[in-house]
Amino acid sequence: MVDESGIMAFGRYAHIVGWGKAVPNRVVTNHELEQIVDTSDEWIRSRTGIHQRRIAVDPAETTATLAAKAAREALEVADIPASKVDMIIVATSSPEHTFPATACAVQDMIGAVNAGAFDLSAACSGFVYGLGVAKGLIASGQAENVLVIGAETLSRITDWSDRNTCVLFGDGAGAVLVQSSPVPGGILATEMGCDGSGGDLLILPAGGSKMPATLETVASGQHFIKMNGRAVYRFATRIMAEATRRVLSKANLTVDDIDLVIPHQANERIIAVSMRNLKLPEEKVFRNLQYYGNTSTASIPIALYEALEQDRIKPNDTIVMVGFGAGLTWAGTAIKWGVPTEKETSLWRASQRSASYGLAKARSQWLRLSHLLGSNLVTEDGESLAQALSNRLEDWRKQLESDEEEEEQRHDPKQEKPSLPNGTSSSDES
Numbered sequence: 001m002v003d004e005s006g007i008m009a010f011g012r013y014a015h016i017v018g019w020g021k022a023v024p025n026r027v028v029t030n031h032e033l034e035q036i037v038d039t040s041d042e043w044i045r046s047r048t049g050i051h052q053r054r055i056a057v058d059p060a061e062t063t064a065t066l067a068a069k070a071a072r073e074a075l076e077v078a079d080i081p082a083s084k085v086d087m088i089i090v091a092t093s094s095p096e097h098t099f100p101a102t103a104c105a106v107q108d109m110i111g112a113v114n115a116g117a118f119d120l121s122a123a124c125s126g127f128v129y130g131l132g133v134a135k136g137l138i139a140s141g142q143a144e145n146v147l148v149i150g151a152e153t154l155s156r157i158t159d160w161s162d163r164n165t166c167v168l169f170g171d172g173a174g175a176v177l178v179q180s181s182p183v184p185g186g187i188l189a190t191e192m193g194c195d196g197s198g199g200d201l202l203i204l205p206a207g208g209s210k211m212p213a214t215l216e217t218v219a220s221g222q223h224f225i226k227m228n229g230r231a232v233y234r235f236a237t238r239i240m241a242e243a244t245r246r247v248l249s250k251a252n253l254t255v256d257d258i259d260l261v262i263p264h265q266a267n268e269r270i271i272a273v274s275m276r277n278l279k280l281p282e283e284k285v286f287r288n289l290q291y292y293g294n295t296s297t298a299s300i301p302i303a304l305y306e307a308l309e310q311d312r313i314k315p316n317d318t319i320v321m322v323g324f325g326a327g328l329t330w331a332g333t334a335i336k337w338g339v340p341t342e343k344e345t346s347l348w349r350a351s352q353r354s355a356s357y358g359l360a361k362a363r364s365q366w367l368r369l370s371h372l373l374g375s376n377l378v379t380e381d382g383e384s385l386a387q388a389l390s391n392r393l394e395d396w397r398k399q400l401e402s403d404e405e406e407e408e409q410r411h412d413p414k415q416e417k418p419s420l421p422n423g424t425s426s427s428d429e430s
């Protein structure tokens with residue numbers, strides 16, 4: 001494993017400076033599920049703690065569109081343009097395709113013209129794995145700004161006739177912008193683990209290279225989530241406490257140092273047993289699974305967003321996020337919260353951003369056209385027409401950004417970045 005203290009020695013810390021959330025509008029209650037499978041509101045509440053979930057019923061709403069919406073909000077809060085993002089990591093168990101990566105669609109949608117993009121497959125632990133990767137990229141100097149997104153449309157891979165699974169899952173996305181800073185704190189340590197021998201316990205059997213799609217795989221429901229609930233439950237109740245202890249030890253902290261735990265929102269009973277094992281008081285554990293069900297990779301960032309919204313996190317707090325999932329995987333991270341939790345964006349800036357996203361969309365459409373036309377239509381200089389138009393749109397977007405920076409300096413020449421709790425700006429030298 002990586003020597004965590006060695007990474008700190010570089011003096012580059014990884015702080016979460018922006019956060020966003022996107023959930024579909026359609027709420028599906030337990031009572032509605034009573035109409036389609038042999039279950040009851042009472043059973044679901046008492047065995048899982050879930051009251052309702054959000055489901056993406058509009059086919060135009062996909063894992064990528066939810067991810068992009070959450071990402072835009074995270075950039076808004078962080079107050080940086082999409083062009084400053086170096087890497088986009090989308091953790092997902094319900095990607096748009098096997099390839100290309102959902103992260104590439106997000107890159108295009110938000111106009112992150114300077115970003116690399118890839119998907120991370122570690123099931124429900126994926127978002128916390130993503131934070132670990134983001135920290136590594138930042139600490140090693142490979143990135144300044146990394147978008148880490150957890151996004152799902154699990155409803156599209158759920159068997160709505162299987163009561164063992166369909167009552168558990170929901171759709172949604174959460175995103176954070178992780179930024180390099182010389183100010184100590186941020187992501188202190190991460191624990192990422194796996195026990196591949198449990199792979200069959202929670203699996204989407206078909207559609208990959210081991211079991212390609214055939215009429216039989218479709219007819220026998222092999223493209224839907226299959227789960228051994230009891231075995232996963234036993235694993236989860238053991239590993240949540242264990243992963244928390246391990247990450248605390250890596251960060252030289254104890255359970256008493258924790259201000260808030262944000263556990264993977266899979267099941268109320270799993271959270272209760274795990275937190276009891278850790279002897280953590282109720283008020284230090286955040287829960288919102290009653291509203292969303294298990295949104296896999298999105299559960300922790302959505303919960304983080306709502307914890308911030310509810311003022312449950314303050315600068316200098318120690319936060320632990322911990323999850324488990326198919327693989328079997330687990331992951332935990334300990335964070336010293338570094339930035340103010342209330343952010344204001346001026347109307348002027350918001351409209352600049354929205355214009356910039358409009359240009360990103362137009363640019364994307366021209367680029368798509370360019371891929372189709374190849375070099376059939378060219379300008380007098382021999383440049384592809386679509387590419388030339390795309391370059392012009394990119395110039396306008398850059399112009400918007402420089403107008404934005406000038407406007408920013410006119411209003412507040414000193415404050416370029418959100419200030420950190422010790423009063424320094426995140427762009428100060430250490």
Ligand code: COA
Pocket residue numbers: 038039040043044047048124163164167202227229230232233236266267294324325326
């Ligand atoms: N409604 C009503 N009854 C249901 C039901 C439902 N939705 N789902 C299962 N049952 C039934 C079972 O068929 C079983 O009936 P039986 O005793 O006649 O066989 C009974 O309820 C008890 O089933 P059991 O599996 O023992 O329930 P449980 O208390 O273990 O709870 C889970 C089931 C799925 C809620 C629980 O095992 C769990 O949360 N596991 C972890 C799942 C998870 O978190 N997965 C995602 C990981 S990221």
